[in-house]
Amino acid sequence: MVDKHPAELRVAVLGTGLIGGSVLLRLRQQGFDVAGWDPDPRALSYARTHDIAFFEHLADAVADRDVVFLGGPLSTLPDTLAEVVKHTDPTCVITDVGSVKAPIARYTRENGWSHRFVPGHPMAGSEHSGLGSANPVLFNDAAWVLCTEPDTPLEPFRLLTALITTALQARVVPLEPSPHDAVVALSSHIPHLLAGSLAGSVARSQVRQGVLSLAAGSFRDGTRVAGTPSARTVDMLVHNREAITRSVTLVQRFLAELVDALERTDVAALTSAFEEGRGLRLALGDPTTRTITERFPVEGDPAAEFDFLVRLGAEGGHLTSCVVEDSTVVYTACRPTSPGG
Amino acid sequence: MVDKHPAELRVAVLGTGLIGGSVLLRLRQQGFDVAGWDPDPRALSYARTHDIAFFEHLADAVADRDVVFLGGPLSTLPDTLAEVVKHTDPTCVITDVGSVKAPIARYTRENGWSHRFVPGHPMAGSEHSGLGSANPVLFNDAAWVLCTEPDTPLEPFRLLTALITTALQARVVPLEPSPHDAVVALSSHIPHLLAGSLAGSVARSQVRQGVLSLAAGSFRDGTRVAGTPSARTVDMLVHNREAITRSVTLVQRFLAELVDALERTDVAALTSAFEEGRGLRLALGDPTTRTITERFPVEGDPAAEFDFLVRLGAEGGHLTSCVVEDSTVVYTACRPTSPGG
Structure with missing residues (x-):
């Protein structure tokens, strides 16, 4: 683990679509040493014309980086992650921005990488895509899930929480991977199924033109995410198949x-x-919500810190900062005042 | 039928909730002689404190009016309409703003009032309610359905189209009542069913708190109309039961x-x-769309004018103005360029 102030971290963002691209632009705007990479040559050419640090080869983008964000389609994450592991020091912390967490968490555990990989999921987006649609303030006040699991070291989690709450201005929601997937099935994936079903039914209906003409707020809102590129929606759904079919x-x-x-x-x-x-x-x-502060010894038993984090997330709370002072880690958190209410 | 310039019409609005109240505030803002009435004494007291012309008794509100807008819950419309007929001259044109059209059209035909009653439905609204939430620009650029049927005189339709396109700045969509109800089942009522089902399922779910915490755009959009007062939603659904159950x-x-x-x-x-x-x-x-102009003789065979209107609405088009010049009625309309596309 690197021992730097968050603002001094050298960062790489791989897969610079809407989400990855917004991370890249935000960190660049905040003065970070940050570099991008994407397999799509259009991203490279966009970056070049907009003076954004970008590499043609993944290995060059991640060389000597302290933190790597992985974006891109869910199905590409395992292979890209294996490449990153190969080309980085063991101290480099890796996280992803994919919308499903249990499969990637299982994959990293099986490969012995979970001490340096933290599954992540920023709850922001739009029906647009690509680096050209990226927005440096996309994550302001958004929830950003970072996953913790028992028996994995908490240093990478703390480092990313510090970076994400400060530089990206998001609130960090700590959750275990499976509860995360159950939540997003209902909070994001099933809304996409409903929007697609409503828009698709109208497309097949005899009164299609009339509906287009009379579509007011309820129809526009209810079908907005049906405008998302279909491949992206389907990629997200199939990776969370089990949790979705359980809840739908x-x-x-x-x-x-x-x-x-x-x-x-x-x-x-x-x-x-x-x-x-x-x-x-x-x-x-x-x-x-009410704001609370919790302190844990940096080198102490991680069980108490882990319990605090996953309970906070399950209750609907979030972290607003994480600071390591001498040998103490200090979390500031917002906790709902009536968690059952 | 009155023979006045639209701006000189004396108007009453009965039932001054969100929709009726917005009609009232808009016409008042435009300098019309307009009066309100509502069975809820809170509306009267709100109107008094905001210097809005308002009557305690329906008969006083409609006396000597040229045009009456009927708002309020769908189930109250038939009785209120009968009261209005009793207290107005036969030249007074009546319309409603309810979201279901076939039942009220049938009711007025059975009572012999369809020569002066035009079923209407502005496609605007919000999850809020009451005169206090009314908004004079609610209808700007919104679609406003006015229903026409074979064998009913078109003068009241023309008068209301002129008033709604000018004073209320809405675009008028001419439709027959049953096609209207089939369209709004899909464009408005089923979106309410889906939003209610999504929000209700989460309310019953074990991960309720997590969903509230991670709710991003797709969930917020997909549940927005679930915030509508339930009685209003249910009133709307039960009146369009047949069209909804067919399409859902x-x-x-x-x-x-x-x-x-x-x-x-x-x-x-x-x-x-x-x-x-x-x-x-x-x-x-x-x-x-492309803009077209159509002319019909004021006293000619209404069949051609009727055909133009209902075809325009079914194709997804709308009227942007209606002017009676000497013995000619001139409609300006927008028609989709690829109606089947």
Whole structure:
């Protein structure tokens, strides 16, 4: 592990699509020594014309770097990661920005790399893609999941938390890989299935033109992510297949329950079901949190620190900073005031 | 029928929730002689403190008015309409702003009022409600459906089209009532069912807190209308029960098709299905239209004018103005350049 102030870290970003590209642009804007690489030659040519440090070969991009961010399609991550391991010192910390975490966590554990790899997932994005759509403020106030697991060293997690909360201005949500995948199935992947189903049904409908003409807010909002490049959506879904198929039945059953109540004109049942969803929606807009500070010895038993982190994430809390002072690591965190509420 | 310039019309708005209230505030802002009425005493008291012309009794609000807009819950419209008919001259034109059109069109035809009642539906709104949330620019550039039917006089339709395109700055989409209801089932009502199902499923889920914490754009967009007051949503759904239950099976089947392909990791089938939805979504953001002008004799055979109007609406077009010059009615319209595309 490197022992540098976060601002002095030398960083590489591999796979500079919307997410990776936004990390690259942000760190560059913040004055970091940061270099990019992408297998798509259009990214290289865009970078060259915009004076962004970029390499043609992965090995050159990661040489002597302290931190490497891995972007790109989920299916490319294992091979790219193996390349990075080959071309970097063991002290180099690696993380990814993929939207599914259990498979990559399993892969790194099996390969003995989990002491230097931290699975990550920034909860930001848009239906656009590519370095040309990247946005240096994409992560401001966004949630950024960093995964922790029992029995893995916490130094890389602390380093990335410090970097992400300061330079990228995101809030770090610590979670274990499988709970993360269960959450994003509902918070992101199933919304893509619903948006695709709604837009696709209208595409097949006889009143297609009328719907396009009368589409108001509810239709525009409900289909926005159906504009995402399909290959990207499908790549994300197949990598989280198990968690999605487990949870989508909940949504299908809820919808069938609403349709059944509608067919019976059961106003009481409909109202009560919609009230459940409304409560959730209102809770989304109105989180009440309190700020706490927790200290752990840098070289102490990692179990207490690990427990604090995963409990914080599971309760819906997040970290706003991580500072190592002498032999103490100090976390500042926001915790919901009514976690069950 | 009154023979006044649109700007000289005396207007009443009954039921001053979000939609009716926005009509009232807009016409007032434009200098119209406009009065409001609502059965909820809070609306009266809000209007009094904000210096908005408002009456305690419906009969006083509609006395000597040229045009009456009917807002409020769908289930109240028939009774309120009967009251308006009782207290107004036969020359007074009445329209409503309800989101379902076939039942009210049938009701007015059965009562012999369809020569002076035009079913209407502005495609605007938000999850908020009440006169306090009303917004005078809510309808700027929004679609506003006005229904026409064979064998009903077109004068009230022309008058309202002139008023809505000028004073309210909306684009008027002419449709027959049943096609309107089929369209809004897909463009508005089913999006409410999906948003309610997604939000409700998360409310029941064990990872509720995690989803609230990681909710990014796709979840926020996909659940926004789940924040709508449940009684309003349910009122809307039950009045369009038949059209919704006919179309929601399309969406349920599309979703089941996606889930099935996901379970089989059938990337080709998933990608192709998502491409259908993506095409529709991209068409939504990029309408290409051309402007046309159509003229009809004011006292001629209404069949040609009627045909022009309903064909325009079915193709996804809309009216941007309606002017009666001497004995000619002149419509300006936007028509999609590739109606089947």
